[in-house]
Amino acid sequence: MESPVVSDRDPAGTEAPVASGAPIAPTRRGLLHATGLLTGTLALSSALAALAPSRSWALEMKGLSSHQGAVLLAFTRHLYPHPHLEDAVYALVVKELDSKASADAATKTTLAHGVAQLDAIGSGDWLKRAKPLQEVDVVSLQGTPFFTLVRSTAVVALYNNDMAFAHFGYGGKKGNDGYLYKGFNDLKWLPNPPAAASGPIPKA
Amino acid sequence: MPDIGNKKTFSLDDAQVMVVIGSGAGGGTLAAELAKKGIDVVVLEAGKLTSRGEFLPDEWASFGQLAWLDKRTTSGSWRVARDFPNLPAWICKTVGGTSVHWAGASLRIQPHEFKARTTYGNLPGANLLDWPLTRVELDPYYTRAEDKMGVTRTHGIAGLPGNNNFKVMYAGASKLGYKECSTGHMAINSAARDGRTHCFQRGFCFQGCRFGAKWSTLYTEIPEGQATGHLELRPESQVVRIEHDKAGKVTAVLYHDAAGKLQRQKARAVAVAGNSIETPRLLLNSASAKFSDGLANTSGQVGRNYMRHTTASVYAVFDHKVEMYKGTTMAGIISDESRFDPSRGFVGGFHMETISLGLPFYAAFLNPGAWGADFARAMDGYAHTAGMWIVGEDMPRETNRITLNHDVKDQFGIPVANVHSDDHPNDLAMRDYGFERGEAVYRAAGARQTYRVPPYPSTHNLGTCRMSAKPADGVCNSFGQTHDIPNLFISDGSQFTTGAAENPTLTIVTLALRQADHIAEQMRKGAI
Numbered sequence: 148m149e150s151p152v153v154s155d156r157d158p159a160g161t162e163a164p165v166a167s168g169a170p171i172a173p174t175r176r177g178l179l180h181a182t183g184l185l186t187g188t189l190a191l192s193s194a195l196a197a198l199a200p201s202r203s204w205a206l207e208m209k210g211l212s213s214h215q216g217a218v219l220l221a222f223t224r225h226l227y228p229h230p231h232l233e234d235a236v237y238a239l240v241v242k243e244l245d246s247k248a249s250a251d252a253a254t255k256t257t258l259a260h261g262v263a264q265l266d267a268i269g270s271g272d273w274l275k276r277a278k279p280l281q282e283v284d285v286v287s288l289q290g291t292p293f294f295t296l297v298r299s300t301a302v303v304a305l306y307n308n309d310m311a312f313a314h315f316g317y318g319g320k321k322g323n324d325g326y327l328y329k330g331f332n333d334l335k336w337l338p339n340p341p342a343a344a345s346g347p348i349p350k351a
Numbered sequence: 352m353p354d355i356g357n358k359k360t361f362s363l364d365d366a367q368v369m370v371v372i373g374s375g376a377g378g379g380t381l382a383a384e385l386a387k388k389g390i391d392v393v394v395l396e397a398g399k400l401t402s403r404g405e406f407l408p409d410e411w412a413s414f415g416q417l418a419w420l421d422k423r424t425t426s427g428s429w430r431v432a433r434d435f436p437n438l439p440a441w442i443c444k445t446v447g448g449t450s451v452h453w454a455g456a457s458l459r460i461q462p463h464e465f466k467a468r469t470t471y472g473n474l475p476g477a478n479l480l481d482w483p484l485t486r487v488e489l490d491p492y493y494t495r496a497e498d499k500m501g502v503t504r505t506h507g508i509a510g511l512p513g514n515n516n517f518k519v520m521y522a523g524a525s526k527l528g529y530k531e532c533s534t535g536h537m538a539i540n541s542a543a544r545d546g547r548t549h550c551f552q553r554g555f556c557f558q559g560c561r562f563g564a565k566w567s568t569l570y571t572e573i574p575e576g577q578a579t580g581h582l583e584l585r586p587e588s589q590v591v592r593i594e595h596d597k598a599g600k601v602t603a604v605l606y607h608d609a610a611g612k613l614q615r616q617k618a619r620a621v622a623v624a625g626n627s628i629e630t631p632r633l634l635l636n637s638a639s640a641k642f643s644d645g646l647a648n649t650s651g652q653v654g655r656n657y658m659r660h661t662t663a664s665v666y667a668v669f670d671h672k673v674e675m676y677k678g679t680t681m682a683g684i685i686s687d688e689s690r691f692d693p694s695r696g697f698v699g700g701f702h703m704e705t706i707s708l709g710l711p712f713y714a715a716f717l718n719p720g721a722w723g724a725d726f727a728r729a730m731d732g733y734a735h736t737a738g739m740w741i742v743g744e745d746m747p748r749e750t751n752r753i754t755l756n757h758d759v760k761d762q763f764g765i766p767v768a769n770v771h772s773d774d775h776p777n778d779l780a781m782r783d784y785g786f787e788r789g790e791a792v793y794r795a796a797g798a799r800q801t802y803r804v805p806p807y808p809s810t811h812n813l814g815t816c817r818m819s820a821k822p823a824d825g826v827c828n829s830f831g832q833t834h835d836i837p838n839l840f841i842s843d844g845s846q847f848t849t850g851a852a853e854n855p856t857l858t859i860v861t862l863a864l865r866q867a868d869h870i871a872e873q874m875r876k877g878a879i
């Protein structure tokens with residue numbers, strides 16, 4: 148299918164979004180083929196722990212290096228700053244960028260140039276730069292193809308996975324069978340509207 | 352190849368069949384009605400046949416499965432052109448058309464709205480016209496349509512139970528003194544009816560109703576039509592041209608079949624129901640030596656007066672959880688503002704209807720292009736957020752129009768549609784007022800933060816082949832029969848003379864029922 152890209156500012160419909168769930172666990176075979184690797188550990192208290200096969204996670208990349216992946220993850224944290232959202236979810240944005248980069252050379256170049264530019268600003272390693280300065284750098288790149296690519300990918304990938312659903316409180320596919328007999332009209336802090344304005348619950 | 356369900360098929364050379372282009376709310380209904388009258392119909396639908404069991408409870412994946420993604424372009428000052436330059440409209444390319452995606456709100460157009468030019472006057476920059484139809488003439492057909500679709504609060508059908516999102520709307524509306532707030536008129540079964548079960552409150556109405564509780568031509572009209580043995584459905588059949596004879600009557604259509612092969616289906620008459628962007632595009636792309644400006648276009652009105660309703664959304668964040676996604680997407684309505692009352696600073700009215708988006712679409716539509724701490728904070732409030740959609744009458748303008756973009760071709764090498772729109776000052780005034788009222792509703796219910804959200808790609812697309820009493824003012828008569836070509840019909844929302852404040856589908860279905868009677872009558876008389 149042709150990519151239904153709608154804008155360089157918004158990704159509605161770019162590519163299929165990232166698969167739901169935690170980044171894949173590393174395998175020996177995968178590691179041999181990967182060019183880059185991002186790893187992390189879910190916080191002990193994380194509500195997401197239940198969704199992941201183990202507390203430690205890893206993302207193998209095919210088109211990006213470990214450093215590029217790490218810079219992109221940090222950059223995305225500035226774009227959509229959710230202090231309590233795990234890196235494992237931001238890693239899904241990197242995963243999507245990596246798959247776009249492996250599929251398309253121009254995308255790979257855009258990402259490589261963007262990371263190189265950030266590293267140059269950060270005297271060799273942008274990750275070592277102070278957070279407030281990183282913030283300034285992100286703002287200053289607004290409007291560049293790199294920024295647009297990362298932002299438009301991130302706004303889809305970051306919020307379209309089961310871990311994000313659990314974090315932000317969206318039911319996602321749990322609603323597939325319907326809420327009618329599980330959690331429907333469970334808001335208790337307001338009164339029920341009168342019967343005339345509403346309607347009866349069908350019998351199970 | 353899945354079983355398409357046809358009991359009978361017709362040959363390409365059968366010049367006695369009626370061809371209906373598009374299987375959505377308009378085309379699907381018309382085709383089924385004709386078939387039930389014993390008229391042979393071939394439905395050519397560009398999209399695939401997707402069964403209810405294949406629907407996906409996943410916003411982006413479903414969008415990829417059902418939406419019209421063929422290229423379109425945009426121009427004009429409307430914000431959609433900036434945010435979604437190749438996605439002016441959010442509509443479907445699938446058997447059942449956008450009736451697969453729709454939320455089900457089913458409201459009759461108000462009597463005065465059929466007389467927009469008389470009621471509102473001659474607004475500068477607007478191309479207002481009275482409909483060649485009155486509400487009284489349409490009422491019996493509205494009644495039939497509501498029965499067919501199982502619209503709640505009509506025919507003794509109970510309302511749907513209110514969900515969390517509605518509860519918040521109702522609390523605010525009653526505090527503000529609004530009187531017309533309820534779970535509305537929905538073409539969604541509140542109890543089992545017509546062989547279809549009741550709503551299970553999944554919250555995936557925009558992704559297709561896998562229970563079939565919501566009316567859609569996909570699993571109501573089309574199979575009913577097929578069962579008569581007079582309707583053949585051909586999915587993945589995209590029409591690219593309508594042909595005519597020397598006398599100027601249409602005789603056949605050219606379409607690309609599922610294998611991409613060009614086919615010619617002969618026809619006794621043709622009804623176009625491709626939704627208001629594709630319908631005028633097809634007429635314009637069918638230009639010939641005889642009709643050099645496109646078919647049925649001696650008025651020059653084909654493609655003009657494109658309307659999309661004055662829309663916007665208000666989302667509000669509360670101290671406690673709302674979980675707006677639990678249950679029907681459009682769960683309630685406030686209709687007090689739908690009246691005609693120019694003291695508000697605009698003509699026409701609007702409704703406020705609850706809307707909910709899942710987390711992925713909320714991120715995409717809240718403020719397209721936005722990023723940073725404020726945006727992230729709005730996302731953090733998702734579970735505590737309630738939402739409403741404002742839908743009001745927009746002004747028809749000659750310059751808001753569908754044209755052919757000869758620089759951009761689709762997969763068949765045919766010029767794509769360009770959609771041009773500029774808001775009329777009346778639209779802007781209404782949207783501002785609507786934002787203010789929507790925010791007031793939520794503040795009255797205790798909101799700590801409200802967000803004004805710009806229009807989504809257009810879900811209601813109307814007016815581009817409008818009906819008119821005089822041939823010079825529009826494209827078709829009150830039966831959707833084109834003024835120029837008696838055996839060519841417009842059978843979708845393109846017919847609307849003006850947009851009115853109501854969601855359009857009930858009226859599209861109503862007009863299709865009336866048109867079916869007219870076509871049968873004309874055929875009986877040998878006029879077509």
Ligand SMILES: Cc1cc2nc3c(=O)[nH]c(=O)nc-3n(C[C@H](O)[C@H](O)[C@H](O)COP(=O)(O)OP(=O)(O)OC[C@H]3O[C@@H](n4cnc5c(N)ncnc54)[C@H](O)[C@@H]3O)c2cc1C
Nearest residue numbers: 373375376377397448449454455456590625843854855856
């Ligand atoms: C998210 C969403 C929510 C909505 N909610 C509501 C609501 O609550 N209430 C309401 O009244 N309305 C609602 N609508 C609008 C409603 O869906 C439309 O008004 C209605 O479906 C339009 O019917 P139609 O027959 O004109 O076109 P459609 O239903 O869009 O059908 C047109 C069909 O024609 C096909 N087609 C187009 N061109 C060709 C061609 N050249 N050859 C062959 N086939 C072709 C298309 O693939 C499509 O299947 C909603 C729409 C959306 C997107």
Ligand code: SF4
Nearest residue numbers: 550551553554556560
């Ligand atoms: S909420 Fe009701 S109408 Fe909507 S998809 Fe679910 S079952 Fe169907």
